[in-house]
Amino acid sequence: MKINHNPKFDVIVVGELNIDLILNQVHSFPEIGKEKFSDAMTLALGSSSAIFASNLSSLGLKVAFIGKIGDDIFGRFCKEQLEVKGVDTSMIMIDNNMQTGATIVLNFGEDRANITHQGVMKLMSVDDITGKMLSQGKHLHFSSYFFQPGFRNGLNVLFQKAKEIGLTTSLDIQWDPMERWDFDFGQVLPLVDVFMPNENELLHLTGQSSIEEAIKMIASSGCIIVVKRGTKGSLLSFRKDIVPCAAFVNNDVVDAIGAGDSFNAGFIFSYLKNRPLTECQTFANLMGAISTMEPGGTTAFVNYGQIMKIARERFGYAE
Numbered sequence: 001m002k003i004n005h006n007p008k009f010d011v012i013v014v015g016e017l018n019i020d021l022i023l024n025q026v027h028s029f030p031e032i033g034k035e036k037f038s039d040a041m042t043l044a045l046g047s048s049s050a051i052f053a054s055n056l057s058s059l060g061l062k063v064a065f066i067g068k069i070g071d072d073i074f075g076r077f078c079k080e081q082l083e084v085k086g087v088d089t090s091m092i093m094i095d096n097n098m099q100t101g102a103t104i105v106l107n108f109g110e111d112r113a114n115i116t117h118q119g120v121m122k123l124m125s126v127d128d129i130t131g132k133m134l135s136q137g138k139h140l141h142f143s144s145y146f147f148q149p150g151f152r153n154g155l156n157v158l159f160q161k162a163k164e165i166g167l168t169t170s171l172d173i174q175w176d177p178m179e180r181w182d183f184d185f186g187q188v189l190p191l192v193d194v195f196m197p198n199e200n201e202l203l204h205l206t207g208q209s210s211i212e213e214a215i216k217m218i219a220s221s222g223c224i225i226v227v228k229r230g231t232k233g234s235l236l237s238f239r240k241d242i243v244p245c246a247a248f249v250n251n252d253v254v255d256a257i258g259a260g261d262s263f264n265a266g267f268i269f270s271y272l273k274n275r276p277l278t279e280c281q282t283f284a285n286l287m288g289a290i291s292t293m294e295p296g297g298t299t300a301f302v303n304y305g306q307i308m309k310i311a312r313e314r315f316g317y318a319e
Ligand SMILES: Nc1ncnc2c1ncn2[C@@H]1O[C@H](COP(=O)(O)OP(=O)(O)O)[C@@H](O)[C@H]1O
Pocket: 110, 197, 198, 227, 228, 229, 230, 231, 232, 233, 234, 246, 247, 248, 249, 250, 253, 256, 258, 259, 260, 261, 263, 284, 285, 286, 287, 288, 289, 290, 292
């Protein structure tokens, strides 16, 4: 059956939802049988997918979220936080039997140790996402494959559906907490327009020891590949070339939570405006850097005007 493509939203994000309880200024690593202090704490909207959706909406695009929450306080918090940032939550599903996910983040400078309880994010599957839902967007973004077992061996079906309707697509696979890296990229990547792993994830996924070899291995799928490299910036690969782009240096990092998701938001924002790919990459680096200026992944993103003011004043960015 042919589904009408009638986009009301620029981007539909399919992904996991959870809160982040962020403990900053932790005195030392946790140890069994002991108790330690942390001197600062933030409760924030967590999950890569939600941070991406929220920041893209703050940049000014129309964004809708598809995910699952429980009928509980964390679920209501996630929904509210998305709504505050202007993200449409009408396609978020509430499950009465399981809890909303939560991540405890122990922050040590620019690095962090996370523990996630997945809760209901484990339940969403490709069968929950109908063509009618997808037809409301121009672009589909999916994140955090290994957190959502309902998409195992089904992600290609989701992207295939999106492609048939006429959406462009992007994927951030994210870290595999089980460290098995079981992902059939040959099946999925040909359906993805923009693939956005970080360096470490890409090496694990491909089993290669150099980024160049890893890129070469997946380049035949034909997608645009953007590789995030923390303070080293990013690499962009499309067809033959690999183009590096240095990071906008922030010597005053509060935390790097959501830097990768903000990077993704910057890239897709520019991509949907049909800007040249190297411009998308620069804008992505800029959004990653801006994210490190405030706690959590979304605090630094108020609205387009504010974001561009920081870009100009702090990073000397000229539009
Ligand atoms: N300390 C930093 N200073 C400036 N930019 C940063 C910093 N950390 C990250 N970024 C920017 O954000 C992008 C994404 O961050 P990264 O940590 O690589 O992503 P991920 O969270 O997916 O691992 C980087 O490519 C870089 O451009």
